[in-house]
Amino acid sequence: MNRPLLCLIIILLAVIPGCERTKVIDRLSIIHTLGYDAKKDGKMGATALYPDYTKGKNKQDIQIRNVKGTTSSELLAHTNQQAQFPIELSKTMVIVFGEEFAKKGVGHIIRTVFNNPTIGTNVQTAVVKPNAQEFLKKVKENGTLAIEDTITQNYTSMSMPQTDLHIFLNNYFGAGRDPYMPVLAHGTEKSVLIEGLAIFKDDQYKLQLTEKQYVIFSLLDPFKHQVLFQIPIKKDEKKGKIAVRELKNKPTWNVISKHKIKVNLDLHVKIREYPGWIQLNRKNDVETVKTAIKERVSNDIYELIQLFKENNVDPLGLGDLVRSYDRTWNEKDFYKNDYKQLKVEPDIKVTIIQAGILR
DSSP states (O other), X not given: OOHHHHHHHHXXXXXXXXXXXXXXXXXXXXOOEEEEEEOTTSOEEEEEEEEEGGGOTTOOEEEEEEEEESSHHHHHHHHHHHOSSOEEOTTOOEEEEEHHHHHHOOHHHHHHHHTOTTSOTTOEEEEESSOHHHHHXXXXXXXXXXXXXXXXXXXHTSSOOOOOHHHHHHHHHSTTOOOEEEEEEEOSSSOEEEEEEEEEETXXXXXXXXXXXXXXXXXXXXXXXXXXXXXXXXXXXXXXXXXXEEEEOOOEEEEEETTEEEEEEEEEEEEEEEOTTOOTTSHHHHHHHHHHHHHHHHHHHHHHHHXXXXXXXXXXXXXXXXXXXXXXXXXHHIIIIIGGGOEEEEEEEEEEEEEEEEO
């Protein structure tokens, strides 16, 4: 074999395996948001939202499809039957579950998504009200696919704990912990809003945290670095509130025994607003503010953990912490016998780094 022919064969062998069928974007139905509901006949309902790229760059025309079936594969097939172009899941950004569906269990959908290599684990998940079909119908009417942006903005600059499919899967498959995701609803101004935080037991939606409760949860969340909330404060006969933004380091958890855990919180506080009778250039008033923050946060942590115990859910992963300490730890026995007796002691350090305006 002559040298030029050999070189040509080598080049072809290198190039051919990398060749694959090209997918043209305006010849695909690229799903942005998938929603799942429980139907009265025992079947699942699926709602898909996807932009129609054939309308041009400057106009976002959102298409919606509603189907029913008994498996996720059947739902996908029925959706394909209604679509002008083949359904593509690789760019799915959000998966939502209606309340009733989430209460019955999302595990089969989560496992299907987990086993689908085309869907990334950075997908956002959420429970929606009143159900996925009505929620996504409203999204289409409002004309914007901003669900992912709303969720992301609320944990990057507001007080919601960080969530995505990757975090949900870690908590879902991990021993001694339970998963969570945001609860979404529609506001009055054609916008999606965060209504709470859904706490699951295994794969079933069990409890919704209010904003006040998930703010405290965020302080204990290893992914969260700032929260914003109000603290009641009093001095002598005077009462008021201070608005604070707390920048925190990652909490440090120390297992003292299988019945006792300490959590250390190092809070760097920016005081946004405070009453006129508080003078932050006075040492005594600074200590009054620090004490108010410590007492409020400690009390709210206690109440939140009690709420988790009452509902037998463990989104903080306290069981996982005890498991790392106790080699004889058994998940079923722990949540049946030990969880409600587990004592959690917060040790809170407060540093005021900035003061804002009087009110």
